[in-house]
Amino acid sequence: MSCAQNGCRGGGRGTKEPLLIDAVIGKVVKRNRRNLSAAWIDYKKTFDSVPHTWLKRVLELYKVDCTVRDFLGQCMGQWSTILCHLGQRMTAAENHIRIRRGIFQGDCLSPIWFCLSLNPLSTLLEGSGRGFQLRKGGTKVTHLFYMDDLKLFASSRSHLVELLNITCDFSNSIGMELGTDKCAILHVERGRVANSEGMDLSMPISIRTLSEAETYRYLCMSQNIGVDEAGMKQSVCEVFMHA
Numbered sequence: 001m002s003c004a005q006n007g008c009r010g011g012g013r014g015t016k017e018p019l020l021i022d023a024v025i026g027k028v029v030k031r032n033r034r035n036l037s038a039a040w041i042d043y044k045k046t047f048d049s050v051p052h053t054w055l056k057r058v059l060e061l062y063k064v065d066c067t068v069r070d071f072l073g074q075c076m077g078q079w080s081t082i083l084c085h086l087g088q089r090m091t092a093a094e095n096h097i098r099i100r101r102g103i104f105q106g107d108c109l110s111p112i113w114f115c116l117s118l119n120p121l122s123t124l125l126e127g128s129g130r131g132f133q134l135r136k137g138g139t140k141v142t143h144l145f146y147m148d149d150l151k152l153f154a155s156s157r158s159h160l161v162e163l164l165n166i167t168c169d170f171s172n173s174i175g176m177e178l179g180t181d182k183c184a185i186l187h188v189e190r191g192r193v194a195n196s197e198g199m200d201l202s203m204p205i206s207i208r209t210l211s212e213a214e215t216y217r218y219l220c221m222s223q224n225i226g227v228d229e230a231g232m233k234q235s236v237c238e239v240f241m242h243a
Contacts (some may be wrong), residue, residue: 049176
């Protein structure tokens, strides 16, 4: 599993690590007046839309034992459902609706399998040579993953476009759609949020750009360049007082 994926990585600490890395990047950008282009990516009905053909293919790519692959393939071939109304079955017993997309939620295997299905995207992003470098000669941070919650980092707008195109092309090739209404882009120039015009991507999609006053909720934290600490404290106080 990619080091950028914190959802099911062994030894990971959930959302703590990606939020810490994100906070450090935000502080470096503001303190050193650096340029940064970032994008929050959300998939449309992620767990319900991942194709079974891709789930089986990814097991082959990572050389999972053929016995395990055959077993899982046979299990998925039996996934089906029926329609009922007021307790009455609307379809005949032999007319089950086959489920050809999506994966279960709640068992121990599905989350790992799902993260593995998005793992090639991490490989493509890391191999792009783009990303944000905290210090000269240091490792470039191209993205952070927590299950299906993806955040991209780049040092310029053009580099972010490249990362977005990689993400769009990969998603399109495996048959998954981006929930563009829940995606956002942020451009920072010399430590301050900058206005931005539209971005030309390889797919005909439109992603909104955040202004200085707007925030995006990522891993339950309202963010702009960094975490909106005042807003989060106010939110926690309101929830606590309401309880």
